[in-house]
Amino acid sequence: MPRLLSFALFLAVWWIGSLFAGDVKLPSPPAVLTVMIAEARSGDLFFHLGATLARVTLAFTLAMTLGAAIGYLMGRVRLADRLGDPWLILLLNLPALVVIVLAYIWAGLTEVAAIAAIAINKLPTAVVTLREGARALDAALDEMATVFAMPPWSKLRHVVLPQLSPYIAAAARSGLSLVWKIVLVAELLGRPNGVGFEIGVAFQLFDIPLLLAYSLSFAAVVLVIETLLVQPFEARLSRWRPRAA
Amino acid sequence: MRLEVDITSKKFESAAGEQHDVIGGVSFALDAGEVGVLVGPSGCGKSTMLRILAGLDHDFQGRVSRPVSARIGFVFQEPRLLPWRSVEENVRIAAPLADEAKLSALFDILELKAHRNHFPGELSLGLARRVALARAFAVEPDFLILDEPLASLDVALAARLRDEIATLVEGRSMITLLVTHDMDDAVRLGDRVILLSPRPARILADLPIRTPRSTRGDAETAAIKADIMRRINGDPTKQAAL
Numbered sequence: 222m223p224r225l226l227s228f229a230l231f232l233a234v235w236w237i238g239s240l241f242a243g244d245v246k247l248p249s250p251p252a253v254l255t256v257m258i259a260e261a262r263s264g265d266l267f268f269h270l271g272a273t274l275a276r277v278t279l280a281f282t283l284a285m286t287l288g289a290a291i292g293y294l295m296g297r298v299r300l301a302d303r304l305g306d307p308w309l310i311l312l313l314n315l316p317a318l319v320v321i322v323l324a325y326i327w328a329g330l331t332e333v334a335a336i337a338a339i340a341i342n343k344l345p346t347a348v349v350t351l352r353e354g355a356r357a358l359d360a361a362l363d364e365m366a367t368v369f370a371m372p373p374w375s376k377l378r379h380v381v382l383p384q385l386s387p388y389i390a391a392a393a394r395s396g397l398s399l400v401w402k403i404v405l406v407a408e409l410l411g412r413p414n415g416v417g418f419e420i421g422v423a424f425q426l427f428d429i430p431l432l433l434a435y436s437l438s439f440a441a442v443v444l445v446i447e448t449l450l451v452q453p454f455e456a457r458l459s460r461w462r463p464r465a466a
Numbered sequence: 467m468r469l470e471v472d473i474t475s476k477k478f479e480s481a482a483g484e485q486h487d488v489i490g491g492v493s494f495a496l497d498a499g500e501v502g503v504l505v506g507p508s509g510c511g512k513s514t515m516l517r518i519l520a521g522l523d524h525d526f527q528g529r530v531s532r533p534v535s536a537r538i539g540f541v542f543q544e545p546r547l548l549p550w551r552s553v554e555e556n557v558r559i560a561a562p563l564a565d566e567a568k569l570s571a572l573f574d575i576l577e578l579k580a581h582r583n584h585f586p587g588e589l590s591l592g593l594a595r596r597v598a599l600a601r602a603f604a605v606e607p608d609f610l611i612l613d614e615p616l617a618s619l620d621v622a623l624a625a626r627l628r629d630e631i632a633t634l635v636e637g638r639s640m641i642t643l644l645v646t647h648d649m650d651d652a653v654r655l656g657d658r659v660i661l662l663s664p665r666p667a668r669i670l671a672d673l674p675i676r677t678p679r680s681t682r683g684d685a686e687t688a689a690i691k692a693d694i695m696r697r698i699n700g701d702p703t704k705q706a707a708l
Contacts (some may be wrong), residue, residue: 349613364542365560368520368522369539370538371560373611375559379548380548458550461551461585462549462587
């Protein structure tokens with residue numbers, strides 16, 4: 222209920238804003254909705270949303286898997302931390318645009334280049350978060366696992382991953398938003414489809430309703446993913462915690 | 467199966483870089499079926515010694531020999547359960563080979579039947595200790611280590627749990643090492659009481675208790691305890707002979 226109320230407030234602010242700014246600069250919600258429906262009817266909306274979503278999924282999975290592995294290693298092995306740290310700082314401070322442009326120049330305007338560039342942008346933040354998680358692992362439980370000779374897989378599943386799960390969830394949440402922002406830039410610069418490509422088109426035509434129709438549709442998709450996937454997953458992982466009042 | 471311990475020295479470096487001697491010189495041996503009790507003042511290095519014996523700490527001078535393939539059951543001072551797994555899962559994860567019959571017998575003795583599906587965060591300390599005990603016994607250990615399993619429980623609960631431990635120890639032939647600072651627990655559970663000095667730990671006395679555990683009533687334990695107390699506090703030459 223509070224979520225619905227919050228959404229209604231957003232619509233109200235938007236509508237009032239459009240009355241003040243004028244329909245040309247900020248079209249009203251019904252105007253955008255009309256464009257959205259037209260794009261959906263023609264199938265374009267779903268085609269472009271699907272293309273972007275596929276890139277987000279691939280780049281996100283790649284960055285999270287690699288980032289978790291590297292972060293864990295850096296949090297546990299001192300030498301790895303020493304060796305990896307300068308790289309990490311470099312990557313963290315490298316602008317997304319530089320990575321994308323370089324990737325397109327070196328690997329051509331290809332799908333692989335786009336996904337790799339997006340993943341490289343997300344990778345360092347995943348590493349940093351998971352490194353903190355690995356540093357915070359409980360030594361007492363580690364000793365318990367050693368004494369009881371738990372096999373590595375069992376230890377990972379029952380001892381290590383549950384301790385890392387809040388860090389994984391934090392990295393996933395910030396990562397999802399980061400990846401979807403960067404994916405649009407990559408699409409704008411060098412892909413013939415996707416939400417970013419459509420926004421490029423809308424920019425060239427100064428078509429604000431089209432621009433809003435695509436960006437809000439994708440925001441809606443992200444919201445659905447968050448509500449239906451991320452939050453239930455988190456709730457399941459933390460069901461052992463005593464509930465806060 | 468036999469545990470032989472000969473630790474000549476164990477040093478520990480504090481965060482400030484100072485060296486501390488934790489263990490001065492401790493050597494003893496325990497056979498299967500024997501319950502050895504290490505008794506000493508708080509902070510004398512008992513827990514450090516247990517970590518060495520369990521193979522968690524290799525940075526010491528001396529020698530510890532235990533059968534290579536010995537399964538270890540360890541009851542830590544804090545229960546060290548996995549808070550994100552239920553009571554039953556905690557036991558099963560440590561002892562994947564234990565069958566249902568064995569587990570229910572264990573849960574029965576330790577009065578955990580009603581708590582199988584609870585999470586550790588929902589248990590009292592006394593119950594969490596029982597889960598840690600169940601876990602240690604479920605692996606069918608060859609070498610059982612109990613680090614102050616009765617500390618900070620009220621007297622009645624400690625007595626109940628002590629009886630439960632005694633029942634479980636009787637049921638299986640293994641090397642058992644119990645650490646406590648409570649002479650009462652030592653005398654009621656042990657076959658041998660090894661008295662340790664304050665830090666750095668040395669053995670002050672190694673005293674066998676000959677009366678079988680099951681026949682030790684209140685009178686016998688009191689007598690044994692008095693005897694031990696007399697031996698440590700009494701004649702120093704006699705103490706050296708022990």
